Amino acid sequence: MTVSKATADAVKPSRASGKAPVDGAAENPALQMGELSELLGYSLKRAQLKVFEDFLRCVAPLQLTPAQFSVLLLLDNNPGRNQTEIANTLGILRPNFVAMLDALESRDLCTRVRSTNDRRSHILMLTEKGRTVLARAKKLVATKHEARLNELLGPANRVALLDMLSKIAAEF
Amino acid sequence: MTVSKATADAVKPSRASGKAPVDGAAENPALQMGELSELLGYSLKRAQLKVFEDFLRCVAPLQLTPAQFSVLLLLDNNPGRNQTEIANTLGILRPNFVAMLDALESRDLCTRVRSTNDRRSHILMLTEKGRTVLARAKKLVATKHEARLNELLGPANRVALLDMLSKIAAEF
């Protein structure tokens, strides 16, 4: 009850009352971001959304999400691993990894093979098509996505940024 | 069918067969991250999750999420604005902003006041309690959260990181 309606409107005589109609498109002034500009987490999330958005655009012809791309990459670099191992290193919970693999497998990008050593686990491997798609994706990411980031930041800054982010991800 | 089960297990004779039992805790080697370490988007998301996690820890006594904190901050810096204005500058869709405000208002941190200029819109304002909570939150964020980031990166790097992230968020 500390806020009265009178105080409310007293603060803001701008919309239809005191608006400066000098020019035709003289709209409301931009909002003051205040301490928000200094909040690292805020810029971090905004930047992450933009980067993911651009990733999707660049790799759209292959219909791969960042998460799917990371799975294919990991499979390529780590043959013979099972679902839990791959999921864990990507920070994906095993239950949630099932549907992801179902999607990739249904598109014939990878396969689950029952291990003979441990008949509980599924060895994951890229299919031939998976390798092809991954190769094309890598090229798109390098020539379109990361190239654009390099253009915006400059190579040196891009590396510095990556190092700091990795440090945060690892040690924070 | 390009992948045979024979090839699958041939790649990985490690689990129970060829594991080097030299030491007691000699487990499977860590997975090869490969080109994933160079993917900015990957480190970006991992870092963002860590930072948000720490934010929640630091401001836990006040029970504020990063999004709620950003709303309170914006309200403090921009009195007299309505829901759409606040939501838009935060990248929140108006329908999703309703529940957010309901939560904040039910905790008596802010209020919706019908504008007399435009009786459709709700002017948003912090309550007295909202101002108090925001002040405490700011202090916690500064002394615990951002301080920890400063400690990890160093003040100069922290600023450089923030600048690059803001640039990506704005121009990418």
Place this chain on the structure above:
DNA sequence: GATAATTGTTATGGACTATACCAAATATCG
């Protein structure tokens, strides 16, 4: 004054995340 646009809102669906639980297979240990 009729029509269009805006504001807050509801309903709803999709994507992502997190937890509990289960059967099959394996490991552990008395």
Place this chain on the structure above:
DNA sequence: CGATATTTGGTATAGTCCATAACAATTATC
């Protein structure tokens, strides 16, 4: 050996975000 515990892939489920359509009340436009 056999009983018990652990691991693996999987299901079910709930919660959080994010996005779109639609609606009533109000205001703007012409």
